[in-house]
Amino acid sequence: MEKQHVFVWEPDPSKNKAVYNYLVKKVNEKDLGDKVEIYRSSYIGLTSSKPIIRILPSDTIYKDFEQEDLGEIFEALSAGKKVDRFSCEYESKITPVPERDCHSKQFKIVLRNVGYLDPENIDEYIARGGYKAMEKAIFDMTPDQIIKEVKDSGLRGRGGAGFSTGLKWELTRKEPGAEKYVICNADEGDPGAYMDRSVLEGDPHTIIEGMVIGGFAVGCTEGFIYIRAEYPLAIQRLEIALAAARKYGLLGKNILGSDFSFNIELRWGAGAFVCGEETALMASIEGKRGNPTPRPPFPSQSGLWKKPTFINNVETWANIAPIIEKGSAWFSAIGVGRSKGTKVFAVTGKIRNPGLIEVPMGTTLREIVYDISGGVFNNKKFKAVQTGGPGGGVIPEKFLDMSVDYETLQSIGSMMGSGGLIVMDEDDCMVDVNKFYLQFSVDESCGKCAPCRIGGKQLLDIISKITEGNGDKKDIQKIRNISMAMQKASLCALGQTTPNPVLSALQYFESEYMEHVTNKKCLTGKCKDLMHYSIIDEKCIGCGVCAMKCPAKCISGEKKKPHTIDNSKCVKCGECFSSCKFSAIKRS
Amino acid sequence: MEKMKKGDLANFRRNYKSAYKGEVVISMGTCGIAAGGDVIYKLFEAEMKEKGLDNIKLKKTGCLGMCFCEPNLVVKIDGMPDILYGNVDERTALLIMNEHLTKKRIVNFNTIFMPTNDIGKKIFKD
Numbered sequence: 001m002e003k004q005h006v007f008v009w010e011p012d013p014s015k016n017k018a019v020y021n022y023l024v025k026k027v028n029e030k031d032l033g034d035k036v037e038i039y040r041s042s043y044i045g046l047t048s049s050k051p052i053i054r055i056l057p058s059d060t061i062y063k064d065f066e067q068e069d070l071g072e073i074f075e076a077l078s079a080g081k082k083v084d085r086f087s088c089e090y091e092s093k094i095t096p097v098p099e100r101d102c103h104s105k106q107f108k109i110v111l112r113n114v115g116y117l118d119p120e121n122i123d124e125y126i127a128r129g130g131y132k133a134m135e136k137a138i139f140d141m142t143p144d145q146i147i148k149e150v151k152d153s154g155l156r157g158r159g160g161a162g163f164s165t166g167l168k169w170e171l172t173r174k175e176p177g178a179e180k181y182v183i184c185n186a187d188e189g190d191p192g193a194y195m196d197r198s199v200l201e202g203d204p205h206t207i208i209e210g211m212v213i214g215g216f217a218v219g220c221t222e223g224f225i226y227i228r229a230e231y232p233l234a235i236q237r238l239e240i241a242l243a244a245a246r247k248y249g250l251l252g253k254n255i256l257g258s259d260f261s262f263n264i265e266l267r268w269g270a271g272a273f274v275c276g277e278e279t280a281l282m283a284s285i286e287g288k289r290g291n292p293t294p295r296p297p298f299p300s301q302s303g304l305w306k307k308p309t310f311i312n313n314v315e316t317w318a319n320i321a322p323i324i325e326k327g328s329a330w331f332s333a334i335g336v337g338r339s340k341g342t343k344v345f346a347v348t349g350k351i352r353n354p355g356l357i358e359v360p361m362g363t364t365l366r367e368i369v370y371d372i373s374g375g376v377f378n379n380k381k382f383k384a385v386q387t388g389g390p391g392g393g394v395i396p397e398k399f400l401d402m403s404v405d406y407e408t409l410q411s412i413g414s415m416m417g418s419g420g421l422i423v424m425d426e427d428d429c430m431v432d433v434n435k436f437y438l439q440f441s442v443d444e445s446c447g448k449c450a451p452c453r454i455g456g457k458q459l460l461d462i463i464s465k466i467t468e469g470n471g472d473k474k475d476i477q478k479i480r481n482i483s484m485a486m487q488k489a490s491l492c493a494l495g496q497t498t499p500n501p502v503l504s505a506l507q508y509f510e511s512e513y514m515e516h517v518t519n520k521k522c523l524t525g526k527c528k529d530l531m532h533y534s535i536i537d538e539k540c541i542g543c544g545v546c547a548m549k550c551p552a553k554c555i556s557g558e559k560k561k562p563h564t565i566d567n568s569k570c571v572k573c574g575e576c577f578s579s580c581k582f583s584a585i586k587r588s
Numbered sequence: 589m590e591k592m593k594k595g596d597l598a599n600f601r602r603n604y605k606s607a608y609k610g611e612v613v614i615s616m617g618t619c620g621i622a623a624g625g626d627v628i629y630k631l632f633e634a635e636m637k638e639k640g641l642d643n644i645k646l647k648k649t650g651c652l653g654m655c656f657c658e659p660n661l662v663v664k665i666d667g668m669p670d671i672l673y674g675n676v677d678e679r680t681a682l683l684i685m686n687e688h689l690t691k692k693r694i695v696n697f698n699t700i701f702m703p704t705n706d707i708g709k710k711i712f713k714d
Binding site: 003007037039040042044045046054056057099100103104106107108109111112114115116117118119121123127128129130131132133134135139194197198199201202203216231233234247248249250256257258280301322325326353354355356357358367372416441507 | 590591592593596600601604613615617618619621623634647648649650651653654655656657664669674675678691694696697698699700701702703704705706707708709710712713
């Protein structure tokens with residue numbers, strides 16, 4: 001029998017190592033040291049409130065067992081058998097394909113190579129099946145077949161709007177004229193989102209391969225990757241990848257000896273958020289100021305240099321090679337309803353295991369937050385998640401069991417967006433969060449159209465007024481009116497979506513807004529102007545810790561006698577509140 | 589090298605063999621580097637040379653998505669399961685080299701599991 005490596009994960013290893021200790025003791029008792037080895041693992045790929053055991057090389061996972069079941073597990077282990085009733089295998093309706101991993105709720109199509117191969121080495125990419133789909137597309141398929149395949153797969157734009165990718169390609173192909181362009185939108189700007197950066201840094205060739213296939217299908221010879229200059233490593237790795245692909249004849253003139261030629265150039269964005277909007281992005285590539293223009297005409301009719309153009313997001317491009325390789329039926333089997341395939345999320349905020357995950361469409365928020373990312377940090381109470389960045393909305397706890405797909409998210413006032421998922425706990429104040437996002441949108445508004453330029457600023461002023469304790473009930477109605485005007489009249493998606501976070505917060509957390517407006521109170525302590533710190537004389541023992549911590553030096557008093565806070569100097573940082581061990585500081 | 593023609597890719601894949609008996613793969617996206625991945629990379633580079641571990645390949649890769657335990661690295665040694673170590677500091681790095689790479693013994697802490705199996709290999713298998 002091969003040596004068994006047993007990895008034990010326990011929810012709170014600092015307190016209790018019962019499972020690990022038991023198994024180690026058993027191994028020593030039976031003198032099985034050379035056959036079985038026990039390790040402590042700090043993360044095992046999934047999380048639970050109970051210990052989990054993972055055994056290699058058979059890759060068996062045991063879950064939901066009790067301490068008294070360990071004897072049975074150990075017996076089976078030393079006999080090289082399996083205890084089926086604890087063995088963990090997920091059933092999945094949303095990934096009915098043989099490649100699925102029954103030990104995980106994740107499914108990595110876009111991130112399939114990220115973290116596995118050396119992004120600066122084209123040989124490794126080719127060895128893992130890279131450029132196979134491109135070869136198939138160029139030699140064994142006609143452009144119409146490729147477009148049909150992409151259309152049938154149900155792939156929709158991963159940049160946020162969710163427009164059918166195949167349809168976009170078809171519309172561009174139908175346009176007359178020989179000169180057409182392909183663009184990869186790598187101008188990722190949402191706060192807290194880094195999906196595209198990871199793909200570009202970890203697997204640049206998959207984007208090149210996708211774009212060549214797209215170029216061949218639509219009939220163009222030139223492509224651009226519009227990337228933020230703030231991603232220097234991604235730019236460097238893309239340049240290495242482009243040079244290597246050219247050297248191997250996988251890009252440039254007569255690709256793989258065929259008569260199809262295609263070239264890709266990089267264009268750097270200077271960091272304006274609005275340049276992620278397709279019309280502004282094209283203006284920026286042309287060397288103009290990055291301002292959006294009204295649509296129609298759509299880019300498929302008149303885009304870059306007034307030629308038919310199609311733009312897809314990094315994540316969309318990364319899906320192309322697997323679709324061509326495995327076929328549309330394989331891809332469209334994954335997911336739910338009209339949302340096919342997988343989605344990458346950058347899970348950040350108050351979460352135990354922040355990181356980049358990829359889940360099939362239709363996975364529930366609860367699975368993402370609790371099963372994959374380990375739940376809320378420090379076991380605090382979950383409050384909401386923000387999806388879709390500054391143009392998305394908050395999703396409260398009651399929707400945790402809702403499936404994550406384009407339609408469902410839209411129906412509750414949020415949106416898929418590019419994939420930022422920010423988890424908030426009970427300590428976060430909705431009004432304060434809204435203020436942050438509004439500030440971002442106001443800073444990034446290009447100023448071309450009045451609803452976005454003036455409306456955003458007005459919204460921010462009203463919210464600031466509320467957080468300062470000067471809010472009025474009429475302000476809520478004003479917010480709604482301005483928001484409606486912005487949604488209806490703004491030129492591009494930036495202005496149209498700026499009010500979304502505020503509107504969804506008003507929908508689900510209205511009581512919190514009203515608390516700020518009518519009682520002038522912020523229960524979480526985030527809105528500093530509404531805070532007032534004072535010392536409860538009966539509880540203060542005069543240890544002086546708060547006075548030492550206070551950055552404004554506004555706490556004074558004699559040793560061993562109650563201290564006082566000089567509120568005229570207080571900066572409301574809350575240091576005294578969190579450092580007092582005797583709960584003698586009152587926050588109101 | 590000469591430009592590839594139709595069919596050359598399949599030949600390339602057939603003949604592609606690693607000359608090494610194992611790999612140490614360090615996550616080095618921007619996030620990994622920021623967390624200290626490049627320091628660990630340099631340490632491995634220098635120490636492996638000194639210890640004469642030249643049959644093991646040291647390589648960098650992108651972000652595995654496990655931001656909570658950066659810097660992380662995967663050790664793949666022939667005949668042993670692939671092991672991912674998280675929160676690798678200099679001490680752990682030296683332990684990994686002395687124990688795992690040299691004596692083929694898995695270090696009993698900082699082991700982590702990849703959240704998923706490598707499905708990229710399955711999608712594009714010949």
